[in-house]
Amino acid sequence: MPTTPIVALDVPSIERARSIVRILGDACTWYKVGLELFVSEGPHVVTWLREEGKDVFLDLKLHDIPNTVRGAARAAAGLGARLLTVHASGGEAMLAAAVEGAGAQDGFHCGILAVTVLTSMNDRDVGAVWGRDDVSIEAEVLRLAASARQAATHGIVCSGLEAPAVRAKHGGALAILVPGVRSAGSASHDQARVVTPQAASQAGARYVVLGRMVTAASDPVAAFDAASGELAGR
Numbered sequence: 001m002p003t004t005p006i007v008a009l010d011v012p013s014i015e016r017a018r019s020i021v022r023i024l025g026d027a028c029t030w031y032k033v034g035l036e037l038f039v040s041e042g043p044h045v046v047t048w049l050r051e052e053g054k055d056v057f058l059d060l061k062l063h064d065i066p067n068t069v070r071g072a073a074r075a076a077a078g079l080g081a082r083l084l085t086v087h088a089s090g091g092e093a094m095l096a097a098a099v100e101g102a103g104a105q106d107g108f109h110c111g112i113l114a115v116t117v118l119t120s121m122n123d124r125d126v127g128a129v130w131g132r133d134d135v136s137i138e139a140e141v142l143r144l145a146a147s148a149r150q151a152a153t154h155g156i157v158c159s160g161l162e163a164p165a166v167r168a169k170h171g172g173a174l175a176i177l178v179p180g181v182r183s184a185g186s187a188s189h190d191q192a193r194v195v196t197p198q199a200a201s202q203a204g205a206r207y208v209v210l211g212r213m214v215t216a217a218s219d220p221v222a223a224f225d226a227a228s229g230e231l232a233g234r
Contacts, residue, residue: 001172001206002231002232003200003201003205003206003207003208003231003232004030004206004207004208005028005030005197005207005208005210005224005227005228005231006030006031006032006057006177006207006208006209006210007020007024007028007030007031007032007209007210007211007214007215007224008031008032008034008059008209008210008211008215009021009031009032009033009034009037009045009215010032010034010036010037010211010212010215011036011037011215012036012037012040013037013040013041014037014040014041014044014045014048017031017037017041017045020215020220021049021052021054023220023221024214024220024221024224025221027221027224027225027228028054028224029053029054029055030054030055030056030057030082030207031049031054031055031056031057032056032057032059032209033045033046033049033056033057033058033059033081034059034060035059035060035061038058038060043075043079046058046076046079046080046081047079047080050079050080055082056079056080056081056082056083057081057082057083057084057085057177057207057209058076058079058081058083058084058085058110059085060072060076060084060085061085061086061087061115062084062085062086062087062090062098063086063087063089063090063094064090064094065094066093066094066096066097067097069086069090069094069097069098069101070097070098070100070101071101072098072101073086073097073098073099073100073101073102073110073112074101074102076102076110077101077102077103077109077110081110082110082111083110083111083112083113083154083177083207084098084102084110084111084112084113085112085113085114085115085157086098086112086113086114086115087114087115088114088115088116088144088145088147088148088156089144091147092147092150092151095112095114095147095148095151095153096151096152098112098151098153099112099151099152099153111153111154111155111175112153112154113153113154113155113156113157113175113177114144114145114147114148114151114153114155114156114157115156115157116140116141116144116145116148116156116157116158116162117137117140117141117144117158117159117162119159119179119180120180121137122137123135123136123137126140137161137162138161138162138165141156141158141162141165141166142162142165142166142169144156145158145166145169145170145174146169148174149170149173149174153174154174154175155174155175155176155177155206156174156175156176156177157176157177157178157179158176158178159178159179159180159195160178160180160181160195160199160200160203160205161195161203163176163178163200163203163204163205164203164204166204167203167204175206175207176203176204176205176206176207177205177206177207177208177209178195178200178203178205178207178208178209179208179209179211180195180209181195181196181197181200181208181209181210181211181213181227196230197210197227197228197230197231198230198231198233200231201230201231201232201233208227208231210224210227213227214227
């Protein structure tokens with residue numbers, strides 16, 4: 001299955017988001033709305049993108065009691081979001097509640113993606129947070145992916161470094177979304193585990209998030225086309 005590129009609207013205002021969407025035009029059909037833009041502008045950002053004919057990945061990383069997450073997922077699906085993130089560490093019951101809440105809303109389905117280990121974290125960071133001295137991020141990703149599959153989520157979020165192990169274990173049962181994608185030789189910024197678009201695609205990613213490598217480029221259209229070419233193996 002082809003890898004779908006998603007451009008991250010990690011900006012503080014709808015005016016900035018409109019500018020990116022206008023520049024990329026018909027080339028890009030998927031956009032990510034994260035916490036900054038959603039908190040700044042509210043749910044109408046999702047409505048606006050849907051009216052523009054775009055698919056929306058709503059990256060809110062929900063983590064709360066099952067009933068609350070069920071309701072939030074239902075609301076996200078009602079807005080027209082195609083994908084929604086929740087933290088896998090919230091537990092299987094919470095994941096299952098999210099899947100239930102995001103089920104068909106007037107015939108529209110929103111896929112739940114379980115976030116495993118944030119790409120900004122390394123082994124030491126995870127060990128410090130979880131109070132363990134010897135941590136393997138790959139092992140933790142696989143453990144959390146197993147919970148996500150048991151809860152029947154659409155897929156998971158992990159770095160491209162762990163994606164091959166997830167694909168080997170779960171095949172096509174879990175769609176993999178890979179963030180932290182950078183062009184070869186570029187700065188990793190606040191990410192600890194990064195890969196190129198080509199590496200993400202070869203690792204089995206169903207979706208990749210393209211952030212500053214497109215939105216901060218001098219020519220965003222050319223940058224998006226180059227990344228899309230890598231994903232397609234061109």
